[in-house]
Amino acid sequence: MSDGYDPDFLGIPLPLPSPAAATTRLDYPRFSVLLDERRRFAAVTGVVIDGATLRDQPRTGEWRLDPRVPAASQAGPDVYSRNDLDRGHLVRRRDPGWGSADEARDATEATFSYTNAAPQAAGFNQSKELWLGLEDHVLTYAETTDQRLAVFTAPVLEDDDPPYRGIRVPLRFWKIAAWSTGEALAAAGFILDQTELVDTRQGLTVPPLGTFRTFQTPIADIAAEAGIDTGPLAGADVLVQRGLRPVASREIREVADIVL
Numbered sequence: 001m002s003d004g005y006d007p008d009f010l011g012i013p014l015p016l017p018s019p020a021a022a023t024t025r026l027d028y029p030r031f032s033v034l035l036d037e038r039r040r041f042a043a044v045t046g047v048v049i050d051g052a053t054l055r056d057q058p059r060t061g062e063w064r065l066d067p068r069v070p071a072a073s074q075a076g077p078d079v080y081s082r083n084d085l086d087r088g089h090l091v092r093r094r095d096p097g098w099g100s101a102d103e104a105r106d107a108t109e110a111t112f113s114y115t116n117a118a119p120q121a122a123g124f125n126q127s128k129e130l131w132l133g134l135e136d137h138v139l140t141y142a143e144t145t146d147q148r149l150a151v152f153t154a155p156v157l158e159d160d161d162p163p164y165r166g167i168r169v170p171l172r173f174w175k176i177a178a179w180s181t182g183e184a185l186a187a188a189g190f191i192l193d194q195t196e197l198v199d200t201r202q203g204l205t206v207p208p209l210g211t212f213r214t215f216q217t218p219i220a221d222i223a224a225e226a227g228i229d230t231g232p233l234a235g236a237d238v239l240v241q242r243g244l245r246p247v248a249s250r251e252i253r254e255v256a257d258i259v260l
Contacts, residue, residue, distance in 0.1 A: 005032035005046040010148055010180045013232075017152055017176075019043035020227040024069055026115055029107035030096035033115045037073035039157045040167055041118050044228060045090040051139045051147030053098040061109035063087060063117070074114045075167050085169075088120035090153045092135065118155045119169050121197035127212040130252060131175075131192045134214075138177040138188065141260045150178045152233075156191075156226045162198060171195045174222045176233055185236040188260055189219040191249060215249035216259060 004027030007015050016032060023034035023043050031047035065071050080087050089111055096107035120128075135151055155170030162169050171194055178187040193213040220234040234240075239250075239259050252258060 003027065003029060005150075006030075006048050009048040010150055010178065010185070012180055012185045014150055014178060014185065015231050016046045017044050017223075017231065017233070018229040020229075021157070024073075026066060026068060026113075028091075028096075028110040028113065028116075029103070030098075031091045031107075031111070031116075033090075033113075034154075035069060035073065035115050036157060037069065040073055040075040041157060041170065042090055042115060042154050043157060043226075044152060044154050045116060046150060046152045047091045047095045049095050049135070049139070049149040049151060050098045051149065054094070055097050055099075055101065055104040057094070057097045057104050057108050059093065060105065061093075061112035063112045063114060066113050066115045069115070075117070075119070076114050079119060079165050079167055084122045085119040086122045087114075087117040088173075090116050090118060090155075090173075091151075092132070095135065095151060118173070119167075120173075121194050121212070127214050127253070128192075130255065131173075131190070131212065131214050133255070134175060134190055134258070135177060137255055137258060138179065138260065148179065152176045152178075154226065169198050171198060172225075174217075174226050176219055176222065176230065178233060178236065185232055186238050186260075187219060187233045187236040188238050188258070189217050189222045189233075190252070191215045191217045191222065214252040216252055216257070217249040221249070 005016050021036050023036050026033045033042045034044040036043040065074050091111050093108050093111045097104040153175045156172040173192040176189045219237040223230045
């Protein structure tokens with residue numbers, strides 16, 4: 001089952017964001033990856049989530065290279081060995097795990113592809129847990145609708161990201177969650193910044209006092225910074241629609257800071 005991202009899943013046409021850089025599209029069960037083979041990371045991922053039929057799947061699956069593209073085009077196991085980097089899921093393991101038991105298992109196991117990973121500094125803190133919980137929070141908020149979401153996530157691929165083991169470690173990640181209000185599209189955008197946690201000047205070190213920083217950011221700004229065309233998402237941005245577009249992004253320290 002490799003149906004990929006469904007642009008009609010919300011009942012409102014919503015194409016996968018399109019990067020300016022050349023990418024290779026790889027479809028998996030209920031999600032797609034647009035792989036930047038030069039950078040060896042995804043420029044865009046998109047997944048559809050049916051909150052009404054999500055399953056609490058046991059954690060199964062092993063990280064593997066995708067045979068459809070050359071191994072040299074993927075940031076594989078050598079990037080993550082003997083250091084303080086986690087293989088950070090872009091499409092979360094749980095997100096495509098809905099429907100029948102077999103479908104949910106196949107979809108969650110498919111997320112363990114190196115094309116769906118990017119290096120994140122190891123060690124959880126409150127801000128990283130908040131980042132990982134953003135989709136759960138939006139799902140809860142969307143319970144008054146049909147509980148369907150489309151979520152797009154990827155690293156911001158900058159040319160000056162610090163070099164390490166033949167790759168450049170992304171310092172920031174973006175996430176956009178979209179849902180239907182029943183009448184229109186709504187969306188919210190976020191940035192995770194791990195700049196304080198990654199230092200590759202002498203191998204790779206993770207400062208013990210560094211922190212992940214999470215921001216709610218106008219989707220138009222994410223599009224400009226990441227070099228992607230977000231289609232109708234910027235016009236559906238709840239942060240802008242509520243007249244709350246800030247001079248700078250809003251830092252998120254707790255769930256109550258999120259504007260939906």
